[in-house]
């Protein structure tokens with residue numbers, strides 16, 4: 001089947017009728033519900049873009065000859081790697097990097113499962129076949145995915161097996177002829193219930209060996225599998241008016257707690273079963289993490305470009321762009337953008353064929369970028385907030401401007417250096433929705449925790465960084481000075 005259209009994506013969601021709950025109620029039709037329908041429209045637009053720009057977004061399937069999504073393409077040359085990234089960038093230019101779980105993110109993960117499928121044979125040769133088949137199935141059917149990696153936050157000082165209710169986290173409870181029955185909770189599935197399927201993978205920090213095995217699983221199942229429930233947080237979309245809520249009315253993806261109530265996972269959908277060692281190595285050894293990071297850094301660049309554009313437009317609108325510290329703050333964002341672009345360039349141009357036959361970007365460059373961005377993103381949001389000052393709160397609505405009595409007052413009161421009140425407020429509402437509304441502050445929180453806890457990631461980064469080369473330079477330098485040792 002060729003790549004899907006937006007209409008097909010929506011049609012599948014209607015048909016699937018996934019179990020999604022919000023505000024204490026089951027949602028009848030996510031495609032019509034105010035909390036989900038606009039995010040679904042944006043996702044549909046992404047699928048439509050595949051057909052608006054087929055040269056950029058589609059390629060010929062290696063198995064069926066159908067035109068399928070290029071974000072599933074296994075790159076074998078640097079040119080293909082760049083082509084794949086350009087398709088990702090096309091989607092990111094539409095979302096401005098604000099839908100962190102647009103399909104390209106998990107498509108990168110699934111893509112790597114194909115060539116690297118033999119990795120999963122370590123648990124069982126059948127699991128390798130499952131991984132291979134799933135990668136092809138997802139590509140040929142343009143499957144949209146949500147995913148879940150982590151256990152509930154009960155008591156982080158204890159390993160899962162020692163929790164007071166150890167059964168709260170997702171685990172295997174039974175095996176039978178058809179498959180494995182799993183039960184328990186997983187967090188935190190962004191876009192839960194508004195995709196076709198869920199990918200359950202482990203987080204890569206299970207350090208208690210066999211004690212972690214019951215919780216160490218990887219599989220994929222349709223979102224309407226009996227017993228699977230998505231418990232959605234309240235929506236941060238406060239209205240459909242694009243003037244009032246320019247971003248949250250388009251890109252509010254939603255986050256969900258995932259409850260598995262004795263859910264059957266068929267044998268042919270299992271990739272890892274009760275093996276923490278394999279789980280801990282899966283992302284790294286299949287190079288899925290490298291391809292996912294390649295997508296993420298592309299998203300980060302699109303997001304930084306947009307944020308820079310908003311900052312510059314805002315500066316201009318109230319005439320602060322000539323002040324020294326204001327310029328310096330703009331420079332901070334420019335430097336971030338240029339640095340991220342350099343990381344991406346280095347990653348792509350130093351790419352090498354890995355042992356699975358995938359052209360794989362230089363992870364040193366991507367790893368630096370993915371460790372740095374969560375640290376710098378909150379600062380960029382802060383810069384926008386600082387420069388916007390009172391303007392971030394002086395944000396009347398479209399309805400206020402339309403009111404005969406107060407509209408003209410506001411239009412005059414809110415005027416900018418070279419824009420009228422209505423236009424200036426539009427810029428500030430955009431800045432507010434990007435950084436300060438519930439949607440905007442989630443963006444900051446999201447970026448901070450995108451790849452996991454940045455503190456733990458930083459520690460892991462430090463531990464595996466090649467330090468000896470730098471220490472030896474210092475040793476050589478000191479010894480080259482030939483200073484006589486003082487006899488004490």
Ligand SMILES: Cc1cc2nc3c(=O)[nH]c(=O)nc-3n(C[C@H](O)[C@H](O)[C@H](O)COP(=O)(O)OP(=O)(O)OC[C@H]3O[C@@H](n4cnc5c(N)ncnc54)[C@H](O)[C@@H]3O)c2cc1C
Nearest residue numbers: 147148149150153156187188189190445446449452453455
């Ligand atoms: C908006 C948003 C969307 C998300 N979307 C997804 C998604 O789509 N799919 C998905 O799988 N996950 C998703 N996540 C989850 C994300 O992966 C986690 O938030 C991240 O891995 C951190 O884990 P945690 O939230 O359990 O934090 P915790 O591990 O509970 O950490 C909480 C705090 O305690 C500290 N802490 C915890 N343990 C230790 C320790 N041993 N030593 C020192 N300090 C410690 C941490 O530093 C942190 O400050 C999302 C998160 C957010 C915020």
